[in-house]
Amino acid sequence: MSTRTRYWLMKSEPGDFSIDDLARVGTEPWTGVRNYQARNFMKDGMQVGDGVLFYHSNTQVPGIYGIARVASTPYPDPTQFQKTSKYFDPKATPEQPRWFLVDVAFERKLAGGIALDTIRQHAEQLGEDFALIRKGTRLSVLPVSAAQWKLLLSLETP
DNA sequence: GCCAACGTTGGC
DNA sequence: GCCAACGTTGGC
Numbered sequence: 001m002s003t004r005t006r007y008w009l010m011k012s013e014p015g016d017f018s019i020d021d022l023a024r025v026g027t028e029p030w031t032g033v034r035n036y037q038a039r040n041f042m043k044d045g046m047q048v049g050d051g052v053l054f055y056h057s058n059t060q061v062p063g064i065y066g067i068a069r070v071a072s073t074p075y076p077d078p079t080q081f082q083k084t085s086k087y088f089d090p091k092a093t094p095e096q097p098r099w100f101l102v103d104v105a106f107e108r109k110l111a112g113g114i115a116l117d118t119i120r121q122h123a124e125q126l127g128e129d130f131a132l133i134r135k136g137t138r139l140s141v142l143p144v145s146a147a148q149w150k151l152l153l154s155l156e157t158p
Numbered sequence: 159g160c161c162a163a164c165g166t167t168g169g170c
Numbered sequence: 171g172c173c174a175a176c177g178t179t180g181g182c
Contacts, residue, residue, distance in 0.1 A: 011180085034178090035165075058180055116181080136163055138179050 007144040008046065009053040009064070009132055010104065019054045019066035022106045027071050030101045030141075031079045032087045038141035043074045043100040045143065052104055053144060053152065055132075056113075063115040064152065071105035112157035125151055 010030065012018065022028055033039055047070060054066040076097035079087035092098040116133075119126070123133055131142040144152070 013180090037165095062181070138164065140179080 006045070006047060006050045007053070007146065007149040008041065008050060008070070009055055009142050009144050010068075011055045011057045011140040013058045014056045014065075015059070018056065019106075019109055022054065022066065022068060022104065023109065025106075027103050027105045029072075029077070030104050031077050033077070033101060033140060034087065034089070034099065035140065038139050039100055041141045041143060042102050046070045046074065046102050048073060051144075051149060053149070054104075057140075061113070061115050061117075063113045063117075063119065064110060065113045066109045067107040069105045069107055070102050072103035074100045074102050077101040110156050114152060114155045114157070118155050118157070119152065122151060122155065 014020075017028070030042065033042065050070040052068040052070060053064045054068050056062060056065050076092075076094070077087070077099040079085040080089040080092040080097060080099045081094060082088055087099075089098055120133055123130075126133070126148050127145075128134070129145070130148055131137045131139050
């Protein structure tokens with residue numbers, strides 16, 4: 001068993017669910033991921049306590065705006081079974097769920113955020129394996145190395 | 159709102 | 171199993 005802390009980045013559209021929303025509710029099931037690669041990171045990769053960079057996408061200044069923690073083991077995303085949900089998946093059954101999620105818990109907001117612009121300026125240091133700025137990659141859940149985590153947080157502008 | 163770059167679906 | 175059509179993501 002590994003006790004190594006792992007790190008992730010998770011995207012959300014702030015109009016849909018923002019870091020302020022997470023601050024208000026405390027803990028939130030990360031519903032709606034419908035990409036297999038992103039799902040697998042949650043289902044097979046995440047452990048309770050892992051660090052999460054909370055990223056705002058599709059907004060005026062995209063970037064990292066807070067820190068959260070993985071707060072549950074993976075379990076089936078309930079919205080896949082809800083006919084009225086926009087995340088409903090007719091091919092999923094409770095016996096054979098397709099989509100899994102974890103709960104995410106608020107830790108803190110980043111004072112000034114870390115803009116995507118700023119992140120790009122450090123592309124070389126972050127390295128090829130940083131999926132956020134890899135060309136053609138649009139993963140909404142992606143792994144972050146300890147070194148990348150450290151570097152990214154050093155870019156916080158108070 | 160545009161659109162490039164992906165991912166998924168389904169006919170064949 | 172190919173691939174065209176369609177849907178989605180997400181920066182700009």
